[in-house]
Amino acid sequence: MGRIAIDELRRISGLKCIRYTVPGIKDLPVAAKKLFDDGCEIVITLGWVGKTQKDLVSYLAMSIGLITVQLLTGKHVIDVTVHEDEAENEKELLAIAENRVREHVRNAVDLLLNPKRLQKLAGTGQRQGQPDVGPIMR
Amino acid sequence: MGRIAIDELRRISGLKCIRYTVPGIKDLPVAAKKLFDDGCEIVITLGWVGKTQKDLVSYLAMSIGLITVQLLTGKHVIDVTVHEDEAENEKELLAIAENRVREHVRNAVDLLLNPKRLQKLAGTGQRQGQPDVGPIMR
Amino acid sequence: MGRIAIDELRRISGLKCIRYTVPGIKDLPVAAKKLFDDGCEIVITLGWVGKTQKDLVSYLAMSIGLITVQLLTGKHVIDVTVHEDEAENEKELLAIAENRVREHVRNAVDLLLNPKRLQKLAGTGQRQGQPDVGPIMR
Amino acid sequence: MGRIAIDELRRISGLKCIRYTVPGIKDLPVAAKKLFDDGCEIVITLGWVGKTQKDLVSYLAMSIGLITVQLLTGKHVIDVTVHEDEAENEKELLAIAENRVREHVRNAVDLLLNPKRLQKLAGTGQRQGQPDVGPIMR
Amino acid sequence: MGRIAIDELRRISGLKCIRYTVPGIKDLPVAAKKLFDDGCEIVITLGWVGKTQKDLVSYLAMSIGLITVQLLTGKHVIDVTVHEDEAENEKELLAIAENRVREHVRNAVDLLLNPKRLQKLAGTGQRQGQPDVGPIMR
Numbered sequence: 276m277g278r279i280a281i282d283e284l285r286r287i288s289g290l291k292c293i294r295y296t297v298p299g300i301k302d303l304p305v306a307a308k309k310l311f312d313d314g315c316e317i318v319i320t321l322g323w324v325g326k327t328q329k330d331l332v333s334y335l336a337m338s339i340g341l342i343t344v345q346l347l348t349g350k351h352v353i354d355v356t357v358h359e360d361e362a363e364n365e366k367e368l369l370a371i372a373e374n375r376v377r378e379h380v381r382n383a384v385d386l387l388l389n390p391k392r393l394q395k396l397a398g399t400g401q402r403q404g405q406p407d408v409g410p411i412m413r
Numbered sequence: 414m415g416r417i418a419i420d421e422l423r424r425i426s427g428l429k430c431i432r433y434t435v436p437g438i439k440d441l442p443v444a445a446k447k448l449f450d451d452g453c454e455i456v457i458t459l460g461w462v463g464k465t466q467k468d469l470v471s472y473l474a475m476s477i478g479l480i481t482v483q484l485l486t487g488k489h490v491i492d493v494t495v496h497e498d499e500a501e502n503e504k505e506l507l508a509i510a511e512n513r514v515r516e517h518v519r520n521a522v523d524l525l526l527n528p529k530r531l532q533k534l535a536g537t538g539q540r541q542g543q544p545d546v547g548p549i550m551r
Numbered sequence: 552m553g554r555i556a557i558d559e560l561r562r563i564s565g566l567k568c569i570r571y572t573v574p575g576i577k578d579l580p581v582a583a584k585k586l587f588d589d590g591c592e593i594v595i596t597l598g599w600v601g602k603t604q605k606d607l608v609s610y611l612a613m614s615i616g617l618i619t620v621q622l623l624t625g626k627h628v629i630d631v632t633v634h635e636d637e638a639e640n641e642k643e644l645l646a647i648a649e650n651r652v653r654e655h656v657r658n659a660v661d662l663l664l665n666p667k668r669l670q671k672l673a674g675t676g677q678r679q680g681q682p683d684v685g686p687i688m689r
Numbered sequence: 690m691g692r693i694a695i696d697e698l699r700r701i702s703g704l705k706c707i708r709y710t711v712p713g714i715k716d717l718p719v720a721a722k723k724l725f726d727d728g729c730e731i732v733i734t735l736g737w738v739g740k741t742q743k744d745l746v747s748y749l750a751m752s753i754g755l756i757t758v759q760l761l762t763g764k765h766v767i768d769v770t771v772h773e774d775e776a777e778n779e780k781e782l783l784a785i786a787e788n789r790v791r792e793h794v795r796n797a798v799d800l801l802l803n804p805k806r807l808q809k810l811a812g813t814g815q816r817q818g819q820p821d822v823g824p825i826m827r
Numbered sequence: 828m829g830r831i832a833i834d835e836l837r838r839i840s841g842l843k844c845i846r847y848t849v850p851g852i853k854d855l856p857v858a859a860k861k862l863f864d865d866g867c868e869i870v871i872t873l874g875w876v877g878k879t880q881k882d883l884v885s886y887l888a889m890s891i892g893l894i895t896v897q898l899l900t901g902k903h904v905i906d907v908t909v910h911e912d913e914a915e916n917e918k919e920l921l922a923i924a925e926n927r928v929r930e931h932v933r934n935a936v937d938l939l940l941n942p943k944r945l946q947k948l949a950g951t952g953q954r955q956g957q958p959d960v961g962p963i964m965r
Contacts, residue, residue: 277946277949294946295942296942296945296946296948296949297903297938297945298905298931298934298938298945298955299906301890301893301894301906302903302905304894304897304898305894305897305898305901305902305903305904306903308897308898308901309901312901328883329883329886329910331466331467331470332883332886332887332890333890334467334470335470335473335474335887336887336890336891336894337894338439338470338471338474339474339477339478339891339894340891340894340895340897340898341439342439342442342443342474342475342477342478342481343478343481343894343895343898344898345442345443345446345478346442346443346446346478346481346482346485347898349443349446349447349450350443351435351440351443351444352443353436353440354437354439358467379436382436386435386436390433390434393434393435393436394415394432394434396434397414397415397434403436469604469605469608472605472608473608473611473612476577476608476609476612477612477615477616479577480577480580480581480612480613480615480616480619481616481619483580483581483584483616484580484581484584484616484619484620484623487581487584487585487588488581489573489578489581489582490581491574491578492575492577496605517574520574524573524574528571528572531572531573531574532553532570532572534572535552535553535572541574541575607742607743607746610743610746611746611749611750614715614746614747614750615750615753615754617715618715618718618719618750618751618753618754618757619754619757621716621718621719621722621754622718622719622722622754622757622758622761625719625722625723625726626719627711627716627719627720628719629712629716630713630715634743655712658712662711662712666709666710669710669711669712670691670708670710672710673690673691673710679712679713745880745881745884748881748884749884749887749888752853752884752885752888753888753891753892755853756853756856756857756888756889756891756892756895757892757895759856759857759860759892760856760857760860760892760895760896760899763857763860763861763864764857765849765854765857765858766857767850767854768851768853772881793850796850800849800850804847804848807848807849807850808829808846808848810848811829811848817850
């Protein structure tokens with residue numbers, strides 16, 4: 276997922292990035308904190324989460340931690356998590372992962388450089404990693 | 414939902430507002446923090462949450478984060494969340510969303526300008542987004 | 552519930568109180584914080600919680616927030632929550648609510664003025680809002 | 690449970706203690722904080738938790754709060770919780786409670802005065818309140 | 828588990844370590860904090876978790892606490908948790924535990940001394956304590 280994120284970042288912007296790999300998703304919050312301390316403006320976290328209750332609990336702890344990091348630094352962390360139970364087979368799961376990574380990299384770039392684009396997309400049913408569902412019609 | 418909130422705010426008050434759009438609900442706490450840092454007196458967050466356990470976990474992380482923001486700033490965040498499993502169909506869900514947004518905008522305005530009105534409504538079974546259930550009779 | 556709490560407080564003590572009404576239970580932590588900042592010695596929160604998983608999640612976020620407020624201020628928050636699934640019908644639920652409010656107001660007053668009384672009651676099966684179950688016999 | 694803890698503490702050490710009784714388990718974190726502020730070196734919390742989902746949620750909030758207190762003070766809180774669903778009948782539950790209280794009081798004393806003893810016990814299957822299961826053999 | 832960790836650490840590095848034993852997993856966050864205060868550069872926590880909902884809740888509180896410690900100190904805590912329901916029998920569980928401890932000790936050493944190795948392993952399906960699943964092919 277890291278390779279895809281860097282590829283997308285290079286494709287759509289001239290922004291520089293630092294890559295920091297950790298053993299598991301619960302190690303992401305402190306890694307994000309260290310990257311901000313090193314001068315990063317935004318962090319994109321990439322995580323792969325299993326199917327068990329224990330995995331969901333770890334995902335919760337990670338999410339609370341990432342929000343804490345954001346409140347401490349006043350900067351955004353865009354969390355890209357792929358849950359193994361989101362698809363029936365590996366091929367579909369990979370497609371979701373790649374799609375989600377690329378869309379969230381674009382979101383992160385927009386938050387930094389072009390926040391008005393996100394406003395236009397809000398409420399139009401964008402689903403990162405899945406076909407967009409479209410807005411609800413009336 | 415953002416459009417409805419702004420419409421209601423203009424209808425009932427002369428308060429100014431800033432709109433800040435983020436990719437997902439877990440991005441709301443830091444956005445609220447930044448708005449307070451920019452001088453806002455109250456923040457209304459608008460979120461749309463899916464039906465899965467993972468969505469509920471994200472909602473929990475967001476809720477803890479929003480409470481932390483409030484404790485850090487001493488200011489209220491009125492959280493308007495619509496859960497996709499609250500209604501049978503899209504039309505009903507949209508009605509709930511619009512109703513809830515408008516009522517919570519009124520609550521936010523009351524908290525700032527007219528806190529006594531909330532006191533009169535407490536315990537009378539107000540349900541934002543659903544028909545009010547009325548007070549419990551004895 | 553607010554009216555009952557004030558009634559009980561006046562009945563058993565000469566303590567003064569400030570009433571602060573908020574739209575929902577997740578708004579209670581910051582309200583408690585503001586009351587402490589305004590000079591209150593103890594806060595009693597009154598909340599009514601629905602039956603869904605989402606309500607339980609909101610109750611968790613509120614509980615964590617109220618504990619955080621207590622740690623920040625070094626003062627007690629006595630949380631009186633009534634869960635809608637605690638009784639079969641509305642009459643029973645109202646009786647639980649009134650009983651729980653009155654007993655917790657007494658607990659709050661004891662914490663401030665008479666902490667030894669709580670020590671005598673500990674382990675005797677006091678259940679706020681339900682008939683006391685009595686101590687476990689050996 | 691408080692009486693048993695004090696009895697055990699006197700039996701195995703000359704340490705002094707302060708007893709602080711609160712209405713419910715969610716009141717324990719701030720009570721522990723106040724005891725540390727008053728000069729205590731370690732706190733043992735004693736709680737009795739019901740069987741419902743709501744009780745488990747309260748136990749979680751309490752646990753997060755107690756860990757926060759420890760991080761704020763740099764001191765240990767030994768949490769002794771008895772869950773009502775741990776035994777079939779009251780007699781068994783009482784035996785678990787007494788056993789757990791006594792073992793955790795010993796743990797607390799060891800943490801203060803004799804940390805090497807805990808190291809020797811680690812991995813030998815000690816279960817506070819239940820018969821020890823013994824180490825796993827190979 | 829402590830003995831295995833120290834054995835692996837000595838086998839692959841000349842790093843020194845301090846061992847700190849606590850009664851239960853919820854005691855780990857403050858212990859980690861104290862080790863960092865004493866000058867440690869990284870902490871490896873070793874925990875054994877039961878099968879009940881209560882155990883999962885304790886695991887969640889511990890996880891949130893360990894992430895908080897990392898954010899307070901800016902240093903990594905590598906959490907090695909073995910859940911009793913991960914294997915059918917004790918022999919298998921022990922094999923998982925030993926394997927997971929050794930792999931996480933290597934991860935901790937890499938984070939300190941050789942962060943590039945982790946980057947090469949990311950996305951290749953490493954599973955600490957279980958046979959690696961290999962990368963997902965396309």
